[in-house]
Amino acid sequence: MNLPPPRKSFRETQFELREEAILDATNRLLGDKGYEAMSMDDIATEVGIAKGSLYKHFESKEALAGAVMVRLLEQTRAALAAIPSDRPAIERLEALLRWTLSQRLSGSVPHLPSTSPALQTSLMSNREYMDSLMTLSDEIGEMIQRARAEGAIRASLRDEFVLYTLYARTCDPTLEFLKAGGAMSDAEIVEQMVSACFRGMAA
Amino acid sequence: MNLPPPRKSFRETQFELREEAILDATNRLLGDKGYEAMSMDDIATEVGIAKGSLYKHFESKEALAGAVMVRLLEQTRAALAAIPSDRPAIERLEALLRWTLSQRLSGSVPHLPSTSPALQTSLMSNREYMDSLMTLSDEIGEMIQRARAEGAIRASLRDEFVLYTLYARTCDPTLEFLKAGGAMSDAEIVEQMVSACFRGMAA
């Protein structure tokens, strides 16, 4: 009873490509200016279409931002899955943080939309976003517990604390300040952040 | 040639009290909803005066937010100065972080206005704010160098990195998430944050 794979018309392909382009532009602008400062006009200009056309693809600014965040979470899950599973859990967590920080430094939106209370609120009632977030958090949470079982996490720190801290590092303004300072390379910034996160600032 | 201290009229006292009340309300709202979401109407309502009256005290929303931030920086300098100076520098830094986190947990605006690119931009051209920030940063920077001289800071981390990281912890969303979670007391949250910041999450 297998149906042949639906063949996509040229129109459909074009449509999806444009939609990807919209998501890319929004992701960039979101990471750059933040949610409030990013206008639908900005996005339209960046993509090279009219503002009105955006609304044929996404019903609102909130929905558009939500789609960007969902895509990011799914990309993050993929990145997590791609990390070799034969390493100790703590190293996999470090690798994941390294990946997210690199993404952020190359202009992506932070995982935690902490720059905007408005966006945060709207995401809370976005079914698709919350599902993705839960799934990813479960996967990370599992890895945290494994790392703890391997004795690699300080006993005094709670699981939620570790999880939230990892998320929070992706929107840490230290990143932007150091990048703006210009004295450190992206790689060096990532290394200091990861190192400080796991091993602390004190000697 | 000493003049007698200027005696303040009842009117003047009232005026200053009201101004303090405005700053308090703004500080609360800023910490709660963020800069963009906080309207001048909100502030007026919270203080119990008309919106128009706000503009007799502060010429714009930006100026008002700036005044709040300057006051916060000065309070922070006072807190820093109040820490016993006979302790090792690293402990004084920890104590300062503890103070700022406690402030934040009790509703104050974070030191880094990272929630709003708009506010951040306006503060950059606020002479008074920048002066306060420089002064405080110099004082903290000096303490970082002392801690480093005492061998208490990891050699691989740059001074700017340590400074920015301390500032960034005051706007760390981990704080709000843990508080919202309700499973940890304010004191416990502060302790885990300080501990993780200086000694890391890894065992």
Added chain:
DNA sequence: GTCTATACTGAGATAGAC
């Protein structure tokens, strides 16, 4: 210096032609 009422602007969203 406080109030009420209002002007002005930016931006999200929609209408209607093609």
Added chain:
DNA sequence: GTCTATCTCAGTATAGAC
């Protein structure tokens, strides 16, 4: 489905009476 033009509304800031 894309465009141009427009609607609507929230929110900053100001005017003018008292």
